Amino acid sequence: MTLLVGLAAVYYLGAKLGLRFAYINSSVTTIWPPTGIALAAFVLLGSRVWPAIFGAAFLANLTTTGAVWSSLGIAIGNTTEGLLGTYLVNKFAQGGHVFGRVRDIMRFTALAALFSTTVSASIGITSLALGGLLSWQDAPRVWLTWWLGDAVGDIVIAPALILWVGVKPAVAWTRRRFVEAIVLALITLLVSYGIFGGVFPTRHYPLTVLLWPVMLWAAFRFSPRESATAMLLVSFIAIWRTLGGVGPFSGYAPNESLVLLQVWSGFTAITSLVVAAVVAARREIQGTWRELAVTDPLTGLANHAQLVNALETEIRRSGRSGQPFAVVLLDLDGLKKINDRHGHLAGSLAIRRVAESLLGSCRATDTAARFGGDEFALVLPGTGEVGAWHAARGVVDRLETDAEKPSLSISMGVATYPGDGDTVEALLNAADIALYETKGRRKRRAARV
């Protein structure tokens, strides 16, 4: 209930703000944030919140014109537009994830911003005309203004709302990042004011391209969320200054200026959303590649390259601190037999079970690696031979209490730095020899039985 009232209040305020810029008809404006608010609300909260949108739209129009039936018609149009836009975005453009991919942004633009808004414009204009608040001759021109206001409302307002509320940030900002965000916001405001603020009052220099460095900064250093927010700031200042009669889009009739400005805003917003999405996607792919380069995809453990890396790091660290560290090599016994008898799927599962035991028994500072088909390793910083056997015992205990079939056994060998070697090769060799000794012992024991 609180949610619905709050949403209705936000919508109502947005509508009242928009209607202050209604120049060609008291109900029609090029600045219409409510469309974006409604779309974002439906996408994020679901269509069940429609009564809030409907009620607020009705009230905002009723208190503007006093015409009950026209206001009712307009409210129906506004609500239907949001519901239709949301249905299309959910069905064809990944719903709340719409601003993550270029394809979905294009679909959002076409289906929600450009298409669903024709519904509100058509129903609204018809309601006004039937109510005697608009002459039929004026209808086409007014329709265009209405449609543009709604479309830009979707393009500029909805992304910021959906990205702020709907998408969890991947990582928390560091202090430096926070400072950079504030600087970005300030520069965005400054540049927008420079472009639209009438620094040269008698000349309307068309220097809107000056905005691009700022938008690229937002896209490349931050995420789509910050890009959409920057665009919101820009749009706000641009509208405010253009109405003040300065900047590149002023010098025409008020509605004409706003139409020109909103067309510019729409294209700029979409373009910057696309750039931000492409940058974000690229960053994510890089992250995945980096991870694939150091991990074994089956188990998520470190791979051979990362094992060598961890050993090199520990050798350097121990060389400085004088603390020992240990490396444990572990071999899954009879993997070939498991593969032959139970199939490769059981083999993969067996490998993952060993990985699970390793993950469960190591500490945050340890590295667990799978560096061959059935070969695993643990790198244990600050650990001597006793501690290493203790850790290895943890792995064995986990596998022994594991009632999953087939039951698994492992062989182990331990080597410590610097006693058993002081290079990566020497350490791995020493652990390998220790491993084969235990394996041989066990085989001889088995043969004797």
Add this chain to the structure above:
Amino acid sequence: MSEPLRLPIAADVDVVEARQRGRALAADAGFSSAEQTVIAAAISEIARNIVMYAKQGEIILSLVQSGGRQGVAVVAIDEGPGIPDLKRAMQDGYSTGDGVGTGLPGAKRLMDEFEVESVVGRGTTVKMTKWRRAV
């Protein structure tokens, strides 16, 4: 959203069952093979904990969603002896004497969110969640 899966835990075979179900649930939710291993390992740790210290209890597995992200939530409840020194039980090391320890620090390290509540004589509840990385 699917119904939460309630699994009684009283023996080693139940640990296996819980781990396998957790793995399958994560696989259905689109978690990568590596992430499934991590989730299964964490479930193993807390399930084994129940068998070792409380003798019996329950594990509840469910899929959760937040801000468009999907996650696997694991809740482990037992009415066992409880943990007298929670701080010590959460210490990340091998000093606890026996090989497998309490399993709690391991599980915490493996999951994204981890909460443990324990009252001596009443029992222990562990709640943990792993979020799927963005696609």
